[in-house]
Amino acid sequence: MVSSDRLVPAGRSLLLSYRADRMRRLGSLVGQSILLLITSSSILAVLFIFYFIGRDAIPFFQAEGFREFFTSADWYPSGDPPAYGALAIFYGSAMVTVGATLVAVPLGVLAALCLSDILPFSIRQMVKPVIEILAAIPSVAFGFFALVVFAPLLQEHGGRLLAWVGWLVGGPLAVLGVVVLSDLATAGLPEKLRAAGRGAIGLVLAVVAFVGLARLGDFFHGLQIVTGVNALNASIILGIMALPTVVSVSEDALQAVGRELREGSYALGATRAETLVRVVIPAAASGISAAVILGVMRAVGETMVVWMASGNAAHVPEPWYDFLASVRTLTANIAGDMGEADQSLGSSRYHVLFAMALCLLAVSFALNMLSEWAVHRSRKKMRGQ
Amino acid sequence: MRLGTRKLIDRGMTALGIGSIVLLAAALLVFLAPIVVRGLGAFVFRGTIEYRQLTLEKFGRGDVDAVEAEQAEAVEARRPVYEMLSAYKKELADGHESLDEAKKQFRADRKEMRRHEGLADQQRADAQAELDRREAELDRRGEQLAKHEASLVELEELIRELLGPEPGQSVPVLWRDQYGQTRWDRAQVKLDQILNVETWVDQDDPDQPRVRVLVPRADAFEGTTLAPLFPYIENNAEAMLLPRLTFYWRFLTDTSFDAHFFGGIWPEILGTIYLTLGAMLFAVPMGVVAAIYLVEYAREGFLVRVLRTFINTLAGVPSIVFGLFGLAFFISTMHVSPSKSVLAGSMTLAMLILPMVIRASEEAIRAVPATYKEAALSLGASKWWAVLTVILPAALPGVLTGIVISMGRAAGETAPIIFTAAVSVGKPLWPWEALSQPTPALPWNIYNLATEHEAVDEIRHVQYGMVLTLVLLVLLLNAAAIVMRARISKKLRA
Numbered sequence: 001m002v003s004s005d006r007l008v009p010a011g012r013s014l015l016l017s018y019r020a021d022r023m024r025r026l027g028s029l030v031g032q033s034i035l036l037l038i039t040s041s042s043i044l045a046v047l048f049i050f051y052f053i054g055r056d057a058i059p060f061f062q063a064e065g066f067r068e069f070f071t072s073a074d075w076y077p078s079g080d081p082p083a084y085g086a087l088a089i090f091y092g093s094a095m096v097t098v099g100a101t102l103v104a105v106p107l108g109v110l111a112a113l114c115l116s117d118i119l120p121f122s123i124r125q126m127v128k129p130v131i132e133i134l135a136a137i138p139s140v141a142f143g144f145f146a147l148v149v150f151a152p153l154l155q156e157h158g159g160r161l162l163a164w165v166g167w168l169v170g171g172p173l174a175v176l177g178v179v180v181l182s183d184l185a186t187a188g189l190p191e192k193l194r195a196a197g198r199g200a201i202g203l204v205l206a207v208v209a210f211v212g213l214a215r216l217g218d219f220f221h222g223l224q225i226v227t228g229v230n231a232l233n234a235s236i237i238l239g240i241m242a243l244p245t246v247v248s249v250s251e252d253a254l255q256a257v258g259r260e261l262r263e264g265s266y267a268l269g270a271t272r273a274e275t276l277v278r279v280v281i282p283a284a285a286s287g288i289s290a291a292v293i294l295g296v297m298r299a300v301g302e303t304m305v306v307w308m309a310s311g312n313a314a315h316v317p318e319p320w321y322d323f324l325a326s327v328r329t330l331t332a333n334i335a336g337d338m339g340e341a342d343q344s345l346g347s348s349r350y351h352v353l354f355a356m357a358l359c360l361l362a363v364s365f366a367l368n369m370l371s372e373w374a375v376h377r378s379r380k381k382m383r384g385q
Numbered sequence: 386m387r388l389g390t391r392k393l394i395d396r397g398m399t400a401l402g403i404g405s406i407v408l409l410a411a412a413l414l415v416f417l418a419p420i421v422v423r424g425l426g427a428f429v430f431r432g433t434i435e436y437r438q439l440t441l442e443k444f445g446r447g448d449v450d451a452v453e454a455e456q457a458e459a460v461e462a463r464r465p466v467y468e469m470l471s472a473y474k475k476e477l478a479d480g481h482e483s484l485d486e487a488k489k490q491f492r493a494d495r496k497e498m499r500r501h502e503g504l505a506d507q508q509r510a511d512a513q514a515e516l517d518r519r520e521a522e523l524d525r526r527g528e529q530l531a532k533h534e535a536s537l538v539e540l541e542e543l544i545r546e547l548l549g550p551e552p553g554q555s556v557p558v559l560w561r562d563q564y565g566q567t568r569w570d571r572a573q574v575k576l577d578q579i580l581n582v583e584t585w586v587d588q589d590d591p592d593q594p595r596v597r598v599l600v601p602r603a604d605a606f607e608g609t610t611l612a613p614l615f616p617y618i619e620n621n622a623e624a625m626l627l628p629r630l631t632f633y634w635r636f637l638t639d640t641s642f643d644a645h646f647f648g649g650i651w652p653e654i655l656g657t658i659y660l661t662l663g664a665m666l667f668a669v670p671m672g673v674v675a676a677i678y679l680v681e682y683a684r685e686g687f688l689v690r691v692l693r694t695f696i697n698t699l700a701g702v703p704s705i706v707f708g709l710f711g712l713a714f715f716i717s718t719m720h721v722s723p724s725k726s727v728l729a730g731s732m733t734l735a736m737l738i739l740p741m742v743i744r745a746s747e748e749a750i751r752a753v754p755a756t757y758k759e760a761a762l763s764l765g766a767s768k769w770w771a772v773l774t775v776i777l778p779a780a781l782p783g784v785l786t787g788i789v790i791s792m793g794r795a796a797g798e799t800a801p802i803i804f805t806a807a808v809s810v811g812k813p814l815w816p817w818e819a820l821s822q823p824t825p826a827l828p829w830n831i832y833n834l835a836t837e838h839e840a841v842d843e844i845r846h847v848q849y850g851m852v853l854t855l856v857l858l859v860l861l862l863n864a865a866a867i868v869m870r871a872r873i874s875k876k877l878r879a
Contacts, residue, residue: 024767028767028768028769031769032678032682035674035675035678035682036682038671038674038675038678039674039675039678039679039683039692041671041739042675042692042696042699042739042740042743043691043692043695045699045736045739046695046698046699046702048714049699049702049706049707049710049736052710052713052714052718053706053709053710053713055713056709056713106405107405107408107409108405110402110404110405111402111406111409113398113402114399114402114405114406115406118399118402118403119403119406127406127409127410129867130410130413132863132867133413133860133863134409134412134413136790136793136794136797136859136860136862136863137416137797137856137859137860138796138797138799138828138855138856139798139799139800140797140799140828140829140831140832140852140855141420141831141852141855141856142416143832144831144832144848144852145416145419145420145852147836148835148845148848149419172397172401172404175397176393176394176397179390179393180386180394183386183387183390187386224594240412240416243409243412247409271391271392271394271395272395272398272399273391273394273395273397273398273399274391274394274395276398277398297701300703301701301703301704301705301706302703302704303703303704303799303800304799304832307832308832308835308836331703331800334705334708334709335705335800335803338709338712338803338804353709354709354713357703357706357709360703360705360706361702361703361706364703364706365698365701367701368697368698368701369694372694
């Protein structure tokens with residue numbers, strides 16, 4: 001771009017008359033303005049969205065005030081008098097989002113590490129389409145799966161399923177933890193005692209870990225799952241939906257960490273795991289956090305899966321961490337209530353949905369700014385090296 | 386730390402990473418397998434004679450003679466059922482008659498006894514006891530009859546659902562009442578309901594959920610003339626329904642009838658196509674132009690930073706918010722259509738995919754080697770001419786790839802069209818009608834049929850068929866994009 005401007009200074013051709021030259025420059029100016037105008041339509045779109053959502057949200061706050069909306073958990077919009085306490089719905093959104101993040105982030109970051117540093121190129125080429133397909137599947141299809149396939153499964157075999165997952169995830173982690181801990185604990189001992197000490201401590205730790213896992217498994221096994229459409233179902237499916245975003249963005253961040261850093265670390269004698277944990281991940285931290293934020297955004301804004309899979313019960317679960325209870329999220333509430341609120345156009349019942357949309361918009365805007373800042377920082381850091 | 390431990394940690398990390406990838410692939414498989422297997426059930430299934438009769442009568446497809454021959458065969462097999470039913474009805478009527486008779490007798494006897502004033506106390510008490518016993522017996526018989534009648538009504542309803550209305554009866558209004566079960570899998574479910582009554586029994590421990598217990602329905606009719614009906618139905622179900630393997634590819638091109646009980650999903654597919662193409666119509670020109678501006682004309686600076694921030698913000702807006710915005714802006718404020726319409730839905734979807742189109746096009750244009758442009762400029766082309774004739778054609782495959790992927794996204798989005806374009810039931814629209822009328826669309830109807838339909842369980846095959854169609858549509862678009870991208874990268878390498 002810059003170089004071509006220098007080759008043909010300011011678009012001026014030597015053969016043109018002064019007048020033609022003026023016309024041509026004017027033309028290019030007009031053309032560029034038109035292009036700019038069209039490009040700015042996305043600015044306009046964002047402003048319009050904020051304006052029109054806000055315009056319909058304000059009447060609600062004028063009529064009902066802020067206090068009830070943000071502090072009460074009583075949601076009876078069709079009651080008499082109606083109650084518009086959205087706290088439980090905010091809580092439902094937060095709960096499902098946290099659950100989805102817990103599923104998507106560890107898996108996603110691990111998968112990204114594997115893709116960028118562990119797998120050979122040929123296998124990576126095979127895995128990439130899998131992630132793309134996962135990203136392409138429409139949310140309503142995931143929602144259908146959650147409602148028709150996963151919810152009955154969870155309801156009937158949920159306890160057993162959770163117990164298996166507990167063993168599957170906990171088992172290998174426990175083995176690793178036992179070995180590492182027993183090694184660390186015996187580091188201070190004299191040379192001769194070390195092997196014996198390691199064995200003894202390892203055995204004790206192994207027994208502790210096994211008992212812990214067994215009790216956890218029993219606990220899961222004994223769980224009564226009243227309904228398959230609950231926060232857990234929505235979290236898992238949402239987490240899987242957010243996975244491709246987390247994987248691809250954090251993989252980009254990891255790839256951007258230069259070869260030199262990795263090779264330097266290897267040269268100092270570090271293993272691959274040490275290189276990844278001590279060097280690559282810290283270097284890519286802001287990029288990975290951007291990936292996490294984008295994943296969270298995906299989970300917050302998703303409608304169909306939570307509408308179909310979360311059970312739509314507008315109350316705070318009892319106890320508050322009970323993922324097996326049905327919850328309702330902001331997005332699902334907007335989608336579900338609009339059908340009834342539509343007839344009462346202009347009522348508080350209608351405007352409260354816009355108020356919720358405004359909150360969603362504000363959250364996603366803030367998260368977006370945060371992710372941009374993170375990306376900006378990671379770029380700066382990379383350039384600094 | 387010991388070297389062995391460090392190595393173990395290293396291996397463990399590798400295993401965890403590979404495990405997560407395997408889990409990812411497994412998640413995809415676990416999701417796709419039931420969708421594909423049960424989705425194919427909408428296209429390939431064992432259709433009964435009722436199905437062939439329906440396609441012949443309502444759609445005019447099929448061989449008249451063959452269907453009539455089969456129908457005669459089925460009617461022959463069904464005759465004993467109806468005979469047994471009418472025999473049993475007669476038995477019940479007889480029972481009523483004899484009961485009335487007995488009641489009359491009883492009342493006469495009671496009167497008789499009351500007239501005999503002068504009986505001794507002992508005798509009187511005996512007679513009274515005898516009368517009470519007889520009255521209880523009569524009540525029991527009456528109850529038995531009422532119970533049998535109620536069971537019969539239920540049974541007849543179930544048989545009507547399985548086999549369709551009895552020949553010679555008036556034709557009901559709804560299609561689903563005019564025919565029996567058209568699919569063998571559904572027929573088997575109905576057959577099960579006929580043979581067994583499902584009850585829920587409390588467990589000893591009151592905290593435990595109730596368990597399902599199946600009781601043979603024949604028990605309720607034991608000792609009556611209807612008892613042989615159940616083994617007959619069980620053994621002759623195939624003869625009565627004549628299931629044959631049916632390939633119903635027109636599922637894609639038939640209109641739906643009777644709230645999706647019959648027919649295909651053409652209105653939904655067409656609606657999805659309109660919405661997607663409409664969204665592309667608005668989003669592609671704007672997106673490509675914006676990408677050209679951002680890559681070729683804009684100078685990095687404050688303006689471009691703001692532009693990019695806004696584009697990212699637009700990409701991050703939750704889809705349901707787009708839906709509300711479409712309702713508030715396009716329909717309530719701009720009045721592009723009196724109420725929901727394909728046009729309003731397309732515009733809303735276009736806003737949603739605009740950032741995707743911009744990003745993909747930008748990337749594709751950036752990937753065109755600078756030498757192309759330099760060569761064009763050095764030959765005396767002006768900048769816009771170079772962009773139009775050299776850069777855009779070179780970037781076209783990449784741009785198209787991005788467009789195709791965004792199309793998949795637009796086709797699958799539900800939330801933005803709920804308030805702006807989608808209705809649950811509708812005819813296929815002509816293109817000009819799309820400007821002002823709402824349409825059914827695959828994503829919305831999947832939700833609608835799976836949650837709000839009156840008989841969710843009975844049309845599972847339609848739901849699965851719709852999901853499979855939508856998923857395949859989106860995956861085909863993506864596969865096309867992947868292939869296109871592979872060819873581009875090959876070309877660029879060569």
